[in-house]
Amino acid sequence: xxxxxxxxxxxxxxxxxxxxxxxxxxxxxxxxxxxxxxxxxxxxxxxxxxxxxxxxxxxxxxxxxxxxxxxxxxxxxxxxxxxxxxxxxxxxxxxxxxxxxxxxxxxxxxxxxxxxxxxxxxxxxxxxxxxxxxxxxxxxxxxxxxxxxxxxxxxxxxxxxxxxxxxxxxxxxxxxxxxxxxxxxxxxxxxxxxxxxxxxxxxxxxxxxxxxxxxxxxxxxxxxxxxxxxxxxxxxxxxxxxxxxxxxxxxxxxxxxxxxxxxxxxxxxxxxxxxxxxxxxxxxxxxxxxxxxxxxxxxxxxxxxxxxxxxxxxxxxxxxxxxxxxxxxxxxxxxxxxxxxxxxxxxxxxxxxxxxxxxxxxxxxxxxxxxxxxxxxxxxxxxxxxxxxxxxxxxxxxxxxxxxxxxxxxxxxxxxxxxxxxxxxxxxxxxxxxxxxxxxxxxxxxxxxxxxxxxxxxxxxxxxxxxxxxxxxxxxxxxxxxxxxxxxxxxxxxxxxxxxxxxxxxxxxxxxxxxxxxxxxxxxxxxxxxxxxxx
Amino acid sequence: xxxxxxxxxxxxxxxxxxxxxxxxxxxxxxxxxxxxxxxxxxxxxxxxxxxxxxxxxxxxxxxxxxxxxxxxxxxxxxxxxxxxxxxxxxxxxxxxxxxxxxxxxxxxxxxxxxxxxxxxxxxxxxxxxxxxxxxxxxxxxxxxxxxxxxxxxxxxxxxxxxxxxxxxxxxxxxxxxxxxxxxxxxxxxxxxxxxxxxxxxxxxxxxxxxxxxxxxxxxxxxxxxxxxxxxxxxxxxxxxxxxxxxxxxxxxxxxxxxxxxxxxxxxxxxxxxxxxxxxxxxxxxxxxxxxxxxxxxxxxxxxxxxx
Ligand code: SF4
Ligand code: SF4
Numbered sequence: 001x002x003x004x005x006x007x008x009x010x011x012x013x014x015x016x017x018x019x020x021x022x023x024x025x026x027x028x029x030x031x032x033x034x035x036x037x038x039x040x041x042x043x044x045x046x047x048x049x050x051x052x053x054x055x056x057x058x059x060x061x062x063x064x065x066x067x068x069x070x071x072x073x074x075x076x077x078x079x080x081x082x083x084x085x086x087x088x089x090x091x092x093x094x095x096x097x098x099x100x101x102x103x104x105x106x107x108x109x110x111x112x113x114x115x116x117x118x119x120x121x122x123x124x125x126x127x128x129x130x131x132x133x134x135x136x137x138x139x140x141x142x143x144x145x146x147x148x149x150x151x152x153x154x155x156x157x158x159x160x161x162x163x164x165x166x167x168x169x170x171x172x173x174x175x176x177x178x179x180x181x182x183x184x185x186x187x188x189x190x191x192x193x194x195x196x197x198x199x200x201x202x203x204x205x206x207x208x209x210x211x212x213x214x215x216x217x218x219x220x221x222x223x224x225x226x227x228x229x230x231x232x233x234x235x236x237x238x239x240x241x242x243x244x245x246x247x248x249x250x251x252x253x254x255x256x257x258x259x260x261x262x263x264x265x266x267x268x269x270x271x272x273x274x275x276x277x278x279x280x281x282x283x284x285x286x287x288x289x290x291x292x293x294x295x296x297x298x299x300x301x302x303x304x305x306x307x308x309x310x311x312x313x314x315x316x317x318x319x320x321x322x323x324x325x326x327x328x329x330x331x332x333x334x335x336x337x338x339x340x341x342x343x344x345x346x347x348x349x350x351x352x353x354x355x356x357x358x359x360x361x362x363x364x365x366x367x368x369x370x371x372x373x374x375x376x377x378x379x380x381x382x383x384x385x386x387x388x389x390x391x392x393x394x395x396x397x398x399x400x401x402x403x404x405x406x407x408x409x410x411x412x413x414x415x416x417x418x419x420x421x422x423x424x425x426x427x428x429x430x431x432x433x434x435x436x437x438x439x440x441x442x443x444x445x446x447x448x449x450x451x452x453x454x455x456x457x458x459x460x461x462x463x464x465x466x467x468x469x470x471x472x473x474x475x476x477x478x479x480x481x482x483x484x485x486x487x488x489x490x491x492x493x494x495x496x497x498x499x500x501x502x503x504x505x506x507x508x509x510x511x512x513x514x515x516x517x518x519x520x521x522x523x524x525x526x527x528x529x530x531x532x533x534x535x
Numbered sequence: 536x537x538x539x540x541x542x543x544x545x546x547x548x549x550x551x552x553x554x555x556x557x558x559x560x561x562x563x564x565x566x567x568x569x570x571x572x573x574x575x576x577x578x579x580x581x582x583x584x585x586x587x588x589x590x591x592x593x594x595x596x597x598x599x600x601x602x603x604x605x606x607x608x609x610x611x612x613x614x615x616x617x618x619x620x621x622x623x624x625x626x627x628x629x630x631x632x633x634x635x636x637x638x639x640x641x642x643x644x645x646x647x648x649x650x651x652x653x654x655x656x657x658x659x660x661x662x663x664x665x666x667x668x669x670x671x672x673x674x675x676x677x678x679x680x681x682x683x684x685x686x687x688x689x690x691x692x693x694x695x696x697x698x699x700x701x702x703x704x705x706x707x708x709x710x711x712x713x714x715x716x717x718x719x720x721x722x723x724x725x726x727x728x729x730x731x732x733x734x735x736x737x738x739x740x741x742x743x744x745x746x747x748x749x750x751x752x753x754x755x756x757x758x759x760x761x762x763x764x765x766x767x768x769x770x771x772x773x774x775x776x777x778x779x780x781x782x783x784x785x786x787x788x789x790x791x792x793x794x795x796x797x798x799x800x801x802x803x804x805x806x807x808x809x810x811x812x813x814x815x816x817x818x819x820x821x822x823x824x825x826x827x828x829x830x831x832x833x834x835x836x837x838x839x840x841x842x
Contacts, residue, residue: 006703083816092811095566095828100788102565107780110704111633113626133704157708157773186573187625189633190777191784196571210817222819225835319820322832339595353591354570357795359832361802361809365795373594408574408589408792432574432587 554771
């Protein structure tokens with residue numbers, strides 16, 4: 001272990017961060033960012049933040065946990081944590097993930113195969129704190145000591161640990177230094193899942209202690225359940241915005257588009273991540289145009305949460321997760337649609353199609369699927385004519401973890417870009433072996449303090465490396481390049497990260513969704529749908 | 536001497552079986568969990584499995600029955616069990632030592648099985664060559680296995696001590712476990728050598744099956760067999776019982792893509808879970824130990840002031 005960072009340090013009572021990362025420590029980047037001087041220096045946390053919140057982990061702060069005012073308060077928090085720990089391992093409280101969690105706790109051999117698979121560990125310059133097993137090992141030791149009530153023999157077998165408030169505070173922050181991409185789990189020869197550990201820790205903190213990243217809870221799932229969307233848009237506002245998008249798209253493409261709302265008995269209920277409507281309106285616009293041209297019977301829903309597919313509970317809270325999933329399904333049931341089809345949002349796919357699957361029994365089991373196979377069938381089916389030369393620029397494809405490794409939707413998007421983009425090139429590795437964009441598990445929407453600097457420097461670094469390598473033959477700004485990311489959160493991460501490194505200005509690397517490429521190549525559409533402008 | 540060795544074998548095996556049973560019971564009794572699969576999933580239909588995809592790659596896949604290709608799954612299991620494919624692919628540095636340890640164990644188990652068969656072959660004149668042949672095969676397979684295990688365990692010990700990444704997560708018990716393997720199989724090799732004939736261990740197995748108290752056993756070999764019995768009894772109570780865990784992590788987590796069908800068996804299993812009454816304390820959960828999980832999920836979160 002690097003000097004100064006050990007499992008024992010995790011209980012250190014001073015408030016100094018355990019590590020400091022400087023740019024020199026980080027994994028090198030390829031051209032045009034080989035010179036570390038071009039890597040912006042992360043700003044230090046503000047005095048105010050360090051004095052108010054628990055910032056004893058590293059150079060950033062994701063959760064803003066207020067510092068307890070007294071030793072008694074610390075004791076109360078530790079006691080709360082211990083009660084939550086017990087619950088995490090009880091069937092009544094955690095039937096949802098108990099089996100994989102137990103297996104992960106009891107069978108890790110410490111072989112470190114997972115370490116090389118983790119982009120965060122690698123990008124940090126292999127800093128011990130970010131090793132996938134570091135946080136798992138803390139939880140494992142706590143499990144054997146406090147849940148299994150192990151004594152000296154257990155400490156010899158599984159290792160010992162000192163529980164105090166600084167440890168709990170650091171563990172809260174450390175559970176937000178993992179993208180939950182589960183690449184490490186894919187590599188583990190035993191099947192242990194360090195991503196799951198981060199997920200379960202976040203659940204413990206939220207469900208027992210009421211602690212979670214504000215962007216995920218207050219401004220995320222709570223707002224969605226109250227207003228209908230984490231964007232804060234209610235149904236009327238969404239409808240207005242979509243009407244404006246329809247108008248704009250009709251004008252830009254020369255094809256009249258009207259998004260249908262609340263159509264009973266439609267074949268498809270399309271649910272977008274509502275962030276698209278706000279930040280990338282061309283994406284829902286392109287969807288509307290494609291479905292219109294293809295003659296699909298479709299609708300959108302104005303039910304609460306029926307127009308926003310996000311489900312942040314997936315990342316930190318089972319109760320919130322189930323509530324939002326039920327709202328999505330209720331919207332579909334009310335309209336009596338045949339199936340729910342999810343727009344370009346990876347976590348929404350996994351949440352509603354995979355993780356919620358077993359919760360949705362009886363009449364709640366409404367068919368739910370990805371939009372990518374439908375789009376592939378439309379593109380290859382011949383109903384719409386395409387001219388791939390309109391997409392004759394370098395294109396690479398990002399694989400959102402939730403869609404690919406965690407759901408198995410690998411090829412449909414590739415079949416589309418192969419058919420429509422003559423200069424398509426893969427990143428390496430790709431498909432189920434992809435790397436996370438660095439925005440996974442909610443990071444893409446978390447920018448408090450200097451957290452976004454961390455997410456570009458560390459969490460997103462491996463992906464940035466892949467993107468730059470994929471375009472290494474055409475970095476010249478004279479050649480516009482398109483990074484296709486069929487996921488709203490990934491797009492958010494790319495938007496912020498490309499801007500951070502000035503890669504649009506200097507190298508003309510633009511990011512966008514998949515449907516934009518489809519519309520851009522559609523022969524019946526006015527040319528130039530993709531506007532080579534930063535947004 | 537013989538009776539002590541036989542008692543060790545009987546009790547070692549018994550504790551091993553009880554330990555395995557308890558582990559299996561522990562993991563099979565936990566509730567049916569949510570889907571948490573990881574792709575590639577080898578039993579997917581070939582058109583998806585070829586690139587690690589799933590049935591979600593087809594529009595309206597829910598209209599068709601879910602396919603499950605057992606042969607592909609068995610092939611993947613075989614590759615994993617015999618060749619430790621995931622270690623090969625993701626951690627080549629550790630593969631040689633892991634492969635030695637595991638393949639040595641498989642050989643030793645095969646040798647014990649052969650010796651047991653040899654031991655129960657009736658003492659009919661016509662069958663003597665059969666049992667002798669089996670015993671000899673068991674002897675040589677066992678010796679090979681033991682040598683390979685000792686090599687693998689020593690290599691793993693070196694890695695655990697020398698490589699910082701491994702060393703930092705190595706506990707006292709990990710070192711002890713590897714030393715236990717080295718000592719056990721080292722004693723078996725040494726005991727066989729000093730006994731003067733290769734099939735000495737196979738004869739002990741035969742003796743144990745027939746309770747042959749007159750069998751002379753060299754103390755060194757006897758110690759090896761006692762250690763092996765103790766090792767067998769110890770394994771299920773450590774993380775080394777991952778051969779059991781792996782069944783669950785692979786089949787019930789990573790590859791478990793069974794989808795919910797209305798009125799199906801999975802629905803019935805899930806119905807029990809939805810009746811659990813959680814007690815999570817955070818206000819927004821709204822759990823009070825009285826409301827069921829499904830009631831909580833169906834309700835809106837009580838508003839709360841968050842930290
Ligand atoms: S999680 Fe798996 S890969 Fe990582 S150290 Fe544990 S057993 Fe090895
Ligand atoms: S889930 Fe992803 S980010 Fe988290 S530890 Fe594993 S590989 Fe690293």
